[in-house]
Amino acid sequence: MSTPLPPDSDAAAHSERLAALIREQITAAGGAIPFSRFMELALYAPGLGYYSAGATKFGAAGDFVTAPELGSLFAECVAEAVAPVIRQAGMDAVFVEIGGGSGAFAEDAIRQLVALDAMPARYAILEPSADLRERQRERLQQRLAPPLFERVQWLEGPLHEPWNGVLFANEVIDALPTPRFTLRDGEVLEEYVALDAGGRFTRADFPADALLTATVRHVERQLDAPFTEGYRSELLPQLPYWLQAVAGGLGAGAMLFVDYGHPRGEFYAPARRDGTLRAFHRHQLADDVYARVGLQDLTASVDFTALAEAGTHAGFEFAGYCSQASFLIGNGLAQRLAEHEAGAPDEIARYALRQQVKQLTLPDAMGERFQAMGFARDVEFEAAFLAGDLSFRL
Numbered sequence: 001m002s003t004p005l006p007p008d009s010d011a012a013a014h015s016e017r018l019a020a021l022i023r024e025q026i027t028a029a030g031g032a033i034p035f036s037r038f039m040e041l042a043l044y045a046p047g048l049g050y051y052s053a054g055a056t057k058f059g060a061a062g063d064f065v066t067a068p069e070l071g072s073l074f075a076e077c078v079a080e081a082v083a084p085v086i087r088q089a090g091m092d093a094v095f096v097e098i099g100g101g102s103g104a105f106a107e108d109a110i111r112q113l114v115a116l117d118a119m120p121a122r123y124a125i126l127e128p129s130a131d132l133r134e135r136q137r138e139r140l141q142q143r144l145a146p147p148l149f150e151r152v153q154w155l156e157g158p159l160h161e162p163w164n165g166v167l168f169a170n171e172v173i174d175a176l177p178t179p180r181f182t183l184r185d186g187e188v189l190e191e192y193v194a195l196d197a198g199g200r201f202t203r204a205d206f207p208a209d210a211l212l213t214a215t216v217r218h219v220e221r222q223l224d225a226p227f228t229e230g231y232r233s234e235l236l237p238q239l240p241y242w243l244q245a246v247a248g249g250l251g252a253g254a255m256l257f258v259d260y261g262h263p264r265g266e267f268y269a270p271a272r273r274d275g276t277l278r279a280f281h282r283h284q285l286a287d288d289v290y291a292r293v294g295l296q297d298l299t300a301s302v303d304f305t306a307l308a309e310a311g312t313h314a315g316f317e318f319a320g321y322c323s324q325a326s327f328l329i330g331n332g333l334a335q336r337l338a339e340h341e342a343g344a345p346d347e348i349a350r351y352a353l354r355q356q357v358k359q360l361t362l363p364d365a366m367g368e369r370f371q372a373m374g375f376a377r378d379v380e381f382e383a384a385f386l387a388g389d390l391s392f393r394l
Helices: 009-028 035-044 074-088 104-115 129-142 210-223 239-247 304-313 322-329 333-343 347-361
Strands: 031-032 092-096 122-126 152-155 163-170 182-185 187-194 201-207 232-234 250-262 278-281 284-286 295-299 317-323 370-377
Touching: 009 031, 009 187, 031 035, 031 347, 035 232, 035 295, 074 104, 074 250, 074 322, 074 333, 074 347, 092 104, 092 284, 092 295, 104 129, 104 304, 129 304, 152 322, 210 232, 210 322, 239 304, 250 304, 278 370, 304 317, 304 370, 317 322, 322 347, 322 370
Parallel strands: 092 122, 092 163, 122 152, 163 250
Antiparallel strands: 031 187, 182 187, 182 232, 187 201, 250 370, 278 284, 278 295, 317 370
């Protein structure tokens, strides 16, 4: 890890306003708030949180690069995977994207769905950030033909009315505010954030509530061994409730999640004694999750076993689990690359396409660190995961 350059005066002032808000909440709560609440404020406090304010997040000018920002291949392969589901869901099918980022994924996915004659009646984006909603709207209005743009809508919340189609989330679960736990004398404690004598954020541990304790014990039973003294990590007791909430009234259709993480046995490996929580600022892994609040991303890896449990408990059939590389290769990556290379104007463009594929698929890039998991109800979706099935690892 490295220490990024200090922020400029405007960014520093912005960060201090958010820090002051968090300090106020800590004081009002009696001196400490759960880490999950700290993370929620750091990322989503209106007008101040990392995802709620106006700074660029995605791409070379931001703090990290997501798969859709590399080029169109990722979105096109996702469109190939879900097109059969959209056709099965019927003429009123809806595609719901959670967390639309810069709008790059929506732009490329819509174009590919049109090419596949599988454009849904509506393409809905559930985006909590007003700033990002405006950026997405501007991009799509400029780059899509008016009849296509008219099918795009932004949601204030999940679709609670009955609907059929596809729910998709790329790098969303890793940004859910996560509780952190530790073990002391066999007791489950929850990590809180308090203030030291100088008003700086500091860690404090308090007895966990019944839900967090029960979830930790559930994980221990699956691991066949209790966590050792001082082991610290993250888990999401609220994941089943979150998943049911975002699915809303989804009837016939599929859910697809792509994120970085591990099956449970690897997530809670003994060597990973301080969990997976980390911060990113200007493409660098930062060493202090309390620093630069509002200016750096906070993220934790996904326990894909927990996601599988949450999806099936919500009434969906488990459709499959594989690496991102296998998912993309199994859903037309080679064909998409060949078509783009054939239409590329020069060798420089062809080289850029091959570099995009490498970043998406190589094990030391995104290929193995990111995984895809799907669920289905009253549709066939298993074929999307046949290349490189990893469900045996869950």
